Amino acid sequence: MIQFSQVSKVYPGRHQALQKVDFHIKKGEMVFLTGHSGAGKSTLLRLATAMERASAGQIEFAGQNITRLAPRKIPLLRRKIGIVFQDYKLLADRSVFDNVALPLVIEGYAFRDIKPRVLAALDKVGLRDKYQCLPAILSGGEQQRVGIARAVVNKPPLLIADEPTGNLDPLLSEEIFKLFSEFNHSGVTVLIASHDLALIKQMDYRTLTLHEGRLVDSQEHTV
Numbered sequence: 507m508i509q510f511s512q513v514s515k516v517y518p519g520r521h522q523a524l525q526k527v528d529f530h531i532k533k534g535e536m537v538f539l540t541g542h543s544g545a546g547k548s549t550l551l552r553l554a555t556a557m558e559r560a561s562a563g564q565i566e567f568a569g570q571n572i573t574r575l576a577p578r579k580i581p582l583l584r585r586k587i588g589i590v591f592q593d594y595k596l597l598a599d600r601s602v603f604d605n606v607a608l609p610l611v612i613e614g615y616a617f618r619d620i621k622p623r624v625l626a627a628l629d630k631v632g633l634r635d636k637y638q639c640l641p642a643i644l645s646g647g648e649q650q651r652v653g654i655a656r657a658v659v660n661k662p663p664l665l666i667a668d669e670p671t672g673n674l675d676p677l678l679s680e681e682i683f684k685l686f687s688e689f690n691h692s693g694v695t696v697l698i699a700s701h702d703l704a705l706i707k708q709m710d711y712r713t714l715t716l717h718e719g720r721l722v723d724s725q726e727h728t729v
């Protein structure tokens with residue numbers, strides 16, 4: 507589903523964030539991405555979602571070369587990728603319902619189609635009864651579950667999360683990782699960047715490890 511071939515990224519100022527990164531994540535797989543702070547995890551995810559452009563190498567998503575995607579084609583790619591952020595990125599003045607509905611509103615769905623999809627997504631993350639609340643009254647774990655519902659509401663084949671449990675305690679982090687695992691069991695391909703080595707070990711999925719922009723110890727051939 508995602509293939510990186512010899513991908514490098516040099517930021518202005520000549521900082522080399524990624525060096526010749528090679529990996530393949532198959533459709534239906536769940537994979538963790540780990541590494542020290544500054545190792546290049548966020549950069550890798552930004553390249554996979556076309557938020558940044560690679561300096562060299564090739565990136566494919568579902569068989570399509572997205573390395574130098576024309577800007578007008580980026581929105582179509584993003585519709586196929588649900589993105590979950592560490593800081594949730596919820597709109598504070600909108601209800602839980604409106605936050606989750608946002609990707610469908612942007613895609614131009616009619617309200618009668620939006621409502622059942624939003625409620626179904628909230629049901630999957632266990633927050634259907636909170637749909638009228640403003641995000642601020644929810645706990646951190648609940649806010650992240652709203653972020654996950656928003657990421658999955660248009661049923662993307664790929665879910666990408668950048669440190670989704672970075673602001674949560676260990677118990678809530680485990681719940682969030684289990685939620686990703688449930689989406690994976692229902693067929694969604696999942697890629698999660700995380701520092702939480704203990705939890706990653708416990709979950710027992712393939713792990714890609716970055717060190718100073720290079721992929722090390724990835725067990726790519728053991729899938």
Ligand SMILES: Nc1ncnc2c1ncn2[C@@H]1O[C@H](COP(=O)(O)OP(=O)(O)OP(=O)(O)O)[C@@H](O)[C@H]1O
Pocket residue numbers: 517518519521522523541542543544545546547548549550
């Ligand atoms: N827009 C940018 N311009 C210049 N340098 C950048 C930019 N974004 C990231 N970097 C640098 O690239 C390197 C990799 O950063 P990145 O954010 O990808 O690492 P990370 O593994 O996600 O780190 P963390 O776990 O701390 O979030 C770092 O040295 C960072 O300072």
